[in-house]
Amino acid sequence: MLQAIHDNLKGIFAMVIIGVLAVVFIFWGVEFVAVGGLTSTQGVSVNGQDLNPNEIRGNFQDELNRYQVAFGDVNVPDEIRSQIREGVIDGAVRTELIRQRTEELRLRPTNAQVLETIRQYPAFQVAGEFSKDAYYAALRSANIEPAVFEAQQKQVVAAQQLDRGLYASSFLLPDEFTRRQALVGEEREMAWVVLPAAGFVDEVTVDDAALAQYYEEHKADYSTPEQANLQYVELDLANVRNEVDASEEKLLAYYEENVERYRSLERRRVSHILITPDGDEAAARTKAQEAFDRAAAGEDFATLARELSQDPGSASAGGDLGWADRATYVEPFADAAWAARPGEIVGPVETQFGWHVIKVDEVEAGEQRSFDEVRPELEAEYRQAEAERLYADEQEQLDTMAFEAGGDLAQVAQDLALQVRTVEGFTRQGGGGFGNVPQLVEAVFDPQVLAGTQLATLEVAPGRTVSIKVVAHEPPRERPLGEVRDQVQTALVQELARGRAAEQAGALVAALRAGETSWDDAAARWSGAGDVAGGQPKLDFVGRRDPAVPPALADAAFRAPAPVESRTYGTAELGSGDVAVFAVAAVRPGSPARLSPAERAQALRETRDRIAMQDAATYVTRLRAGAQVEVNQQLFE
Structure with missing residues (x-):
C-alpha cells in the first residue's frame, strides 16, 4: 500500500515519538481518527459503515483522563462524563461523514501529496529535515504499521482537499466586513x-x-489527598544507546544494507504548459495538442508558455517549474517527464489539473555517497536505530515479565538486572520524577495495582518505560x-x-x-x-x-x-x-477606515476565515442531518 512512499523516504535517524494521528482541521474542528478496518455492531454505525468501537472507547478514556487530572481526587461528575461521551461519539461521526464525502467526491490524493504531508510532521524530522528512521521509530513506538498510518494520512489529505475547496468557495461581502468591523473594532x-x-x-x-x-x-x-508509595524499575533509551556496539565492521554492514539511501535522487528541471478544462475536456485536449504541435515545430517553449499556460505559478516564468525529484509531481506527469530525454517535448499528458505539454530542460543524475563521506551521520543513525531495536526488545521483555510476575517487582528487577527505585506520596496529581502523566495516574490507582497483585507497566515518556508496584496506599481522609x-x-x-x-x-x-x-x-x-x-x-x-x-x-x-x-x-x-x-x-462603532493597510488585510483574513468556518460547520451539519447514524447505548459499558 502506497509503496511509492516507502521508496522515497530517506534521511538521518532521530528518535522523536509523539502522537501524530490527531489532525485538527481549522474549519470544522474535527479530530481525525482511524475509523475503518474493523467492523462491529457494538459501536457506532454511519450510513452502514461500522466504526471501530475500541478507537471510540480509547478516545473517551483519553478525554476522561484529562478531565480527571483537573478534578484531582474527586471523580469526574456523571453529567460531565455524559458530555464527554457525547462529544467523542459526535466527533467520530463527523469524521466518518467527512471521509465518506471525500469518497463520494472522488478526492484521490497522490502518493507525492501524502509523502509531503508526512514529511511536514515535526515528529519525523531531524534538524528540520525529514528522517526516514525517525518516521519508522515513531510508528514503532506507537505500535502503528506504516501502511496503516499512510492509508490514514491519505484520508487526511483528502479531507484537507475538501477543506481547501470549502474555503475557496466562501466569500465575503463588503457589508459583512463593515458590520463585523463595527462590532469588533x-x-x-x-x-x-x-x-x-x-x-x-x-x-x-x-x-x-x-x-x-x-x-x-x-x-x-x-x-487529605489519596496517595501511594511506589517502587519501580525503569528502561531508559539513553542508557541503551550508550551500550550499542558501533564497530567499524557493523557500520560497514549497515552501510551496505542501506546503500540506496545514501544515493541522491535524480532531479530534473522541467517546464510545462497547462491547459485547464473549465468544463470542456475535448476543447482543452485540442488546445493542448495545438500547443504541443507549435512547440514541436520549433516555436520557443517559454514564449508559448507565457501565451498559453493557465498555471498561475509558472506561466510568467515561461512554464519553468525549477529543479525537483520525481516524487514532487503527480504520477502521470512524473512518468512522462522521467521517460523523456533532455530537450525533448512530450504531451499532451492528462492529470487532475488538466492537460500538460512538458519539456525536460536539464537532468541531474543521482550520486552515490561513499562510506567515508556518510560515516559521521551513519554512525549516529546506526546507534539510534540499534538502540531503538534493543529498547523495543527490552520493553517487550519487561512487559511480559511484569505481567507474569503478578506483583513481584523484585523478581523482575533481578531477572533484568534493573535497579529498584522509590517514590513516596504519589497522588492523583502525579509526583516523584514522573510529573503529571494521566495514563500513569490511572495505572497506579487501578484497584489491582493498589492491591499489590499486579504491576503497572507503561511508557511514561518517549524512550522511558517503567514497571511500578504500589507498596503502600492511603485513601483520602476527611480531616476534622x-x-x-x-x-x-x-x-x-x-x-x-x-x-x-x-x-x-x-x-x-x-x-x-x-x-x-x-x-x-x-x-x-x-x-x-x-x-x-x-x-x-x-x-x-x-x-x-x-x-x-x-x-x-x-x-x-x-x-x-x-x-x-x-x-x-x-x-x-x-x-x-x-x-x-x-x-x-x-x-x-469600529470602522474599516480607521485601520492601517496591514490591519485591514489582517481583519479581512480573520473575517473570511470566520465565515468559512461557519460555512464548513453548516456543511457538516447538513451531512449529519442526511445521514443514518446508529449508536449502541452499551458502547461504553
Missing part, C-alpha cells in the same frame, strides 16, 4: 473603580455554627474541623468579604442609576482602593481587547446596553475576587 468611553474584597474583611464576623456549616458544605476540599479550622475560617471570611463587596457594588450602581450619587463622588471614594491600578476613574475610550482593561470587566462593559440619554452602569467580578463598578458614557 467598537470602542466605549468608559471609566471604572474597584471595590476590593479585602476592604470588607473587617466587616465580616463568623461564629462556630457558620464555620461548621461551611465545613460540611466543603468537606471534600479539606480531605478542629484540624483545619484556621483554613476554613480564612476561606469563609474571604467568601463573605467578596459577597459584601458585590453587595456594596450593587448598591453603588443603584445609587448612580437613581442619581443619588455622582460618578465623581464614587471615583473619589474608591479610586486607588483596588488591586487593578485603582481602576480608571476618568472617562476614556477603550477597545474590547485593550490590555489595560481586565477581561471580565471588558466583557461586562461591552455587553452592557449602549447609553441613550444617560450613562450605563454595571458591575463585574474580577478574577481576584474584587468587584469593579463601571460607567459607559458613549459608544463609537
